[in-house]
Amino acid sequence: MEGDSGEPRNAAGARRLLVLGAGPAQLGLLEAARDTDVYVIAADRDPAAAGFALADRRAIVSTEDESGIAQLAEAERVHGIVSPGSDWPVGIAARVADRLGLPHPISPESAVLATSKLRQRQRFAEAGVPQPRWKLVTGPDDELGFPVVVKAPDRQGQRGLSLVRTPAELEEAVAAAIGASRAQRCMIEELVEGPEVTVVAFSMRGSFRALVVTDRVVADPPAFGVALAHVFPSTAPDLDRAADTAGRAAEALGIENGPTYTQLRIGADGPQVVELAARLGGGHDAELAERVTGFPLNRATIAAALGEDPPSAEAPRAAAAVTRFLIAPPGELRSVSGLEQAEAIDGVEYVRVDRRPGERIEPLRHGPDRAGAILAVGDTRDEALERAERAAALVRFETVNG
DSSP: OEEEOSSOOOOTTOOEEEEEOOSGGGHHHHHHHHTSSOEEEEEESOTTOGGGGGOSEEEEOOTTOHHHHHHHHHHHTOSEEEOOSOSHHHHHHHHHHHHHTOOOSSOHHHHHHHTOHHHHHHHHHHHTOOOOOEEEESSOOOTTOSSEEEEOTTOOTTTTOEEEOSGGGHHHHHHHHHHHOTTSOEEEEEOOOSOEEEEEEEEETTEEEEEEEEEEEEOOTTSTTOEEEEEESOOOSOHHHHHHHHHHHHHHTTOOSEEEEEEEEEETTEEEEEEEESSOOSSSHHHHHHHHHOOOHHHHHHHHHTTOOOOOOOOOOOSEEEEEEEOOOSEEEEEEEOHHHHHTSTTEEEEEEOOOTTOEEOOSOSGGGOOEEEEEEESSHHHHHHHHHHHHHHOEEEEEOO
8 A cells, every 4th residue: 555755754753644645736735744754644546646755655545535644644653644725635634634643724513514515504504604605406397596606615726616607507506516416415605706815824822814815817617716826915805704704614613623625606795615625725725825925835734734823924925826727628648849848937936737648638617627737927917917928938848649
């Protein structure tokens, strides 16, 4: 199940951290851990996961295999467990840590609320947190009118997610959500018309700190909900209320420590919570926040998993930042070019490609269909956007049999 990766450091006396996931969503935290004295065991079911190169040891095990993760954590005598970038393993990390008597930023009870959209909605209703109107259904239901969002309440990455604008689209969308759901459930919720933002935050001993509020630029259907870019600073209204609402949502779920990633829509009645994740965002949000605030969010998340205080903030490096995702044409990937030229552009922090030659690129429908990301900074929002777009235009994906 496991083997060495890269050039492992001496584990004697080091704090040992189990990271659930070694894919694109975990790279930022794994890179940050590599720059510390923490000894990292990374778990992922993909033997070729890119993050294994950054770990001291690797474990070929699914991050959704709770029994396997528990056995691994006990065998490796870890001091902490963290699930950055993916929802379902958040609950596994919390339960395994509790079972082994390890520190963890959130309790198993809070993790259950954080990993179920249905239970979140129920708790938000009890706590008076603003949210869209919603309904749990087992078949097509038009009580909320149209347009509505249909979703699987226990999935992430847009699996089972649809935007339904007419009654004719409802039956197929409900069937897709039920088919994607682990519990064969479906939620229908009102589509709040207005800009969509993300609040990236970190809590410590019950004190919620909103680090950045970014505009979430999303794709059109059929890739509804898939982010094409995160942009800071946001141009949406009511940003202070959005940050305050995200804090109320975290409090309602009992989250007192660690990172949160909250999506909101700002409608005519103000910000409303779409969903909250008790983890780092999977779209390189931590790295964006670090550039514009100086707060080392990845390292703070590592510290929270080990029961330690976060490191001190550093000087901010930019006034504006953009994460711009790369979309490749469908087909079998043959080659990628232009990376060096793109990274040479002033203000481009990095260009990451998440696909390997020989992989099949599917049409954009879900978050994992994206091919990579660019992080660009600037003195203004427009400058950061222009740099990101110029870099993206230089990255060429060659595919065949699309």
